[in-house]
Amino acid sequence: MNPEVPQPPVIGKVSHHSIELSWMNEESKPRTGSPEQWSHFSVEQMDPKTHKYSTKYIGYGTHHVLEGLESSTSYSFRLKVTRPSGECSFSPAVSVFTTREPYCGKNLHQAVNREDEEELTTVLQSGTVNVDVHDKMGFTPLMVAAQKGFTSVADILVKHGADINKRDSTGKNSLMLACYAGHLDTVKYLRNCGSTWQSRDTDGCTPLHWAVDGGQLPVITYMIQDGCEVDVMDKVSLWTPLMRVSAISGNTAVASVLLQAGADVNVRDKAGKTPLMVAVLNNHVELVKLLLDSGADHHMKNEYGAGAADMAKAFGRQNIINLLDKISMEDSNRLTSTGQFCYGDKK
Structure with missing residues (x-):
């Protein structure tokens, strides 16, 4: 007599790196006697290339969480039931996708560096990333945008709460970086947002000092016309x-x-x-x-x-x-x- 075909495992909580599986059938009801008289279960995962199965869990439990998985990836599982007699039966396979990995500061900085306004907006709207997160150089996304002269990117960041007065480890802010690089449109934008010519880095240098160091004549001229000391x-x-x-x-x-x-x-x-x-x-x-x-x-x-x-x-x-x-x-x-x-x- 062929053993009854078990139900496939039930998908529980799914994240970008884990999948929760559970199962319940006649063999998993409360048991008496010695474990030798119990059925045991195996969770098997299919290799998408070879379509062969490998065991990820074996035991008497009815719940297992697979971890260390890739994000945004399809996985297929089946349940194997082994009875005390040695007879085995397999459930139909069940497939599930892990979720996309949550956005992080790296994604935000990559969008800024690529001047990808659409991706930048998506990352910011996810709500999982601090708009002022620093990169390995100690720059916030707004500092990077200012240094590169990406005024539209800077505008998106500011509208999502970026702090125009944030500083790097040497005390430079976004306005100083824009002045040094000579991005006049970005300088004007930051001024309109409230950046001040009186801001100073750790050595006491102002945006004008940095514009002079960069040799940025149009920026210097604008600064003087705007009342910079x-x-x-x-x-x-x-x-x-x-x-x-x-x-x-x-x-x-x-x-x-x-x-x-x-x-x-x-x-x-x-x-x-x-x-x-x-x-x-x-x-x-x-x-x-x-x-x-x-x-x-x-x-x-x-x-x-x-x-x-x-x-x-x-x-x-x-x-x-x-x-x-x-x-x-x-x-x-x-x-x-x-x-x-x-x-x-x-x-």
């Missing part, structure tokens, strides 16, 4: 944006914009250096010329009593030495011609 100092060296130009890029176009906006050409840093001295130290010859033409005082000394000429000689900046000598000669001739030469200074 041109002589704002950082908190470490007391460098203004003009001083940053002298120290880093030597960009005369950027320096000209700052000077035309009223930047102090003779401002001093923490050590008493002026932009002219710093430009000399970094051998920015064309910037030295511009600063001198803009009223830089080459007679000024730092806190150690050294001036621009002393620094040029100490570092062998011959082009600048010649330039300063020429300026000094012109000054001397001008004083002589105007009758302002002091007898006490005569050799």
Whole structure:
């Protein structure tokens, strides 16, 4: 006599990595006597390629959870009942799909980097991801969008609650990143959302410092027109944006914009250096010329009593030495011609 065909296992809770199965039939009702007289059960899983079954559970229970499964994947199972007599019967197979893996921060950042607005919206609407989640570099999605100039992506993020004032480990916010990269539309968007020119990173640098470092003329021009303070100092060296130009890029176009906006050409840093001295130290010859033409005082000394000429000689900046000598000669001739030469200074 053929054993009765058992019912297939019942599908319970399903997640992206697990499937719950249960079963109940005559053999699983309350039992008496020794286990040798009981039927036992096996849950078997079918290999989709070979269509062969492998055992995932064996025992007397009526419930089993399979874990470690792939998300969004179809699985097929059957129940095998083995009676004390050794007779076996198999249920029909039952198939079920695991669910899609929940969205995470990685999915959000991938959508931002690909500028995939549709996927970005889907991830955000899932409600499973923090809109300000940091990536491995410590950037939020809005920081990434700002750095890349993805203004529409930034708008989606802000409308889903992204914090425009979030900072990375160095204190930079989205506005600073957009300014440094020169994305004017994104800069304007962030300003309209309430970002401020007064924000500072951990060194006290402002968005203008970062725009100057990036050499972003259109952004710098807009910032100045929007009322950004041109002589704002950082908190470490007391460098203004003009001083940053002298120290880093030597960009005369950027320096000209700052000077035309009223930047102090003779401002001093923490050590008493002026932009002219710093430009000399970094051998920015064309910037030295511009600063001198803009009223830089080459007679000024730092806190150690050294001036621009002393620094040029100490570092062998011959082009600048010649330039300063020429300026000094012109000054001397001008004083002589105007009758302002002091007898006490005569050799």
